[in-house]
């Protein structure tokens with residue numbers, strides 16, 4: 001399951017850009033990890049969409065470390081690729097391993113829940 005504080009560990013598999021745009025479609029609150037106080041966003045807080053140095057520690061500790069993103073989309077603003085989050089797992093594959101049929105299914109399922117700006121940004125390889 002991907003939680004908000006995990007997102008900063010991801011990078012675009014094609015262009016290696018680590019500053020992604022994440023749009024959650026379904027979020028659940030999982031159980032607290034064993035030591036939430038030692039876990040927080042370190043570089044970029046995706047929940048508040050700000051550098052983590054500007055987010056109070058308590059905010060990440062009380063939210064980012066236990067919110068699971070079950071479904072959503074990750075967009076790379078530098079190359080325009082998008083990646084689905086399916087059943088809590090970010091499916092981030094190189095183009096050569098992507099399954100176009102599965103991408104089409106994910107796009108059909110997710111895009112009605114996404115704002116226009118994210119569809120405009122996310123273009124390749126299958127439009128959202």
Ligand SMILES: [Zn+2]
Pocket residue numbers: 004005040041044045046047048052055059060064
């Ligand atoms: Zn955070």
Ligand SMILES: [Zn+2]
Pocket residue numbers: 012013014015016017076077078079080081
């Ligand atoms: Zn990229």
